Amino acid sequence: EVQLLESGGGLVQPGGSLRLSCAASGFTFSYYEMTWIRQAPGRGLEWVSYISGNGGATYYADSVKGRFTISRDNSKNTLYLQMNSLRADDTALYYCTKFLDGSGSIFADWGQGTLVTVSS
Amino acid sequence: EIVLTQSPATLSLSPGERATLSCRASQSVSGSLAWYQQKPGQAPRLLIYDASNRATGIPARFSGSGSGTDFTLTIGSLEPEDFAVYYCQQRSKWPVTFGPGTKVDI
Numbered sequence: 269e270v271q272l273l274e275s276g277g278g279l280v281q282p283g284g285s286l287r288l289s290c291a292a293s294g295f296t297f298s299y300y301e302m303t304w305i306r307q308a309p310g311r312g313l314e315w316v317s318y319i320s321g322n323g324g325a326t327y328y329a330d331s332v333k334g335r336f337t338i339s340r341d342n343s344k345n346t347l348y349l350q351m352n353s354l355r356a357d358d359t360a361l362y363y364c365t366k367f368l369d370g371s372g373s374i375f376a377d378w379g380q381g382t383l384v385t386v387s388s
Numbered sequence: 389e390i391v392l393t394q395s396p397a398t399l400s401l402s403p404g405e406r407a408t409l410s411c412r413a414s415q416s417v418s419g420s421l422a423w424y425q426q427k428p429g430q431a432p433r434l435l436i437y438d439a440s441n442r443a444t445g446i447p448a449r450f451s452g453s454g455s456g457t458d459f460t461l462t463i464g465s466l467e468p469e470d471f472a473v474y475y476c477q478q479r480s481k482w483p484v485t486f487g488p489g490t491k492v493d494i
Contacts, residue, residue: 312475313475313477327483329483378433379431
């Protein structure tokens with residue numbers, strides 16, 4: 269069974285930093301592209317960042333480009349999101365997601381999310 | 389980026405009724421559209437991908453149709469557990485984008 273467990277969220281002041289982690293199990297982690305998707309309170313879903321299976325390719329939403337960095341450690345089956353220069357509009361529940369087998373950008377498996385609150 | 393519009397914003401129905409949800413794209417996404425269900429306090433769940441393919445474990449009362457710019461999610465006969473928010477998502481062009489959601493409530 270696929271499991272994705274996010275951690276690292278919390279309350280941070282504007283301009284601060286956080287690193288989110290997503291521990292994956294139940295599948296061969298290094299084979300799969302992964303993404304982060306966020307959801308602001310009471311709002312819809314926004315794709316944030318993508319990383320290929322070997323980490324060689326990464327993409328970002330314009331809203332986070334230059335501030336967030338996605339990475340992975342395949343030896344630890346863990347996905348990361350380093351978030352710098354945080355702003356109030358980054359406040360959201362951040363989900364780690366895995367693609368559907370053999371697909372691109374179909375989000376078959378989701379973690380339960382970790383909440384990031386940016387406020388002074 | 390491709391903008392997805394969902395209608396209606398809210399759909400008020402009763403158990404046993406048929407629900408029809410619409411998703412329209414600002415440009416053609418071919419058949420590269422998925423639908424997700426989200427219940428309060430839960431992560432989204434994949435229902436339909438590539439317009440009409442049900443994901444593993446999804447009941448047959450959920451069906452998807454459409455291509456190009458106009459898509460429909462149909463719930464044949466609403467069960468109590470189907471009252472939720474439904475999102476469409478396109479993967480035709482980066483960045484992937486989601487619609488604003490349709491809330492199906494009683």
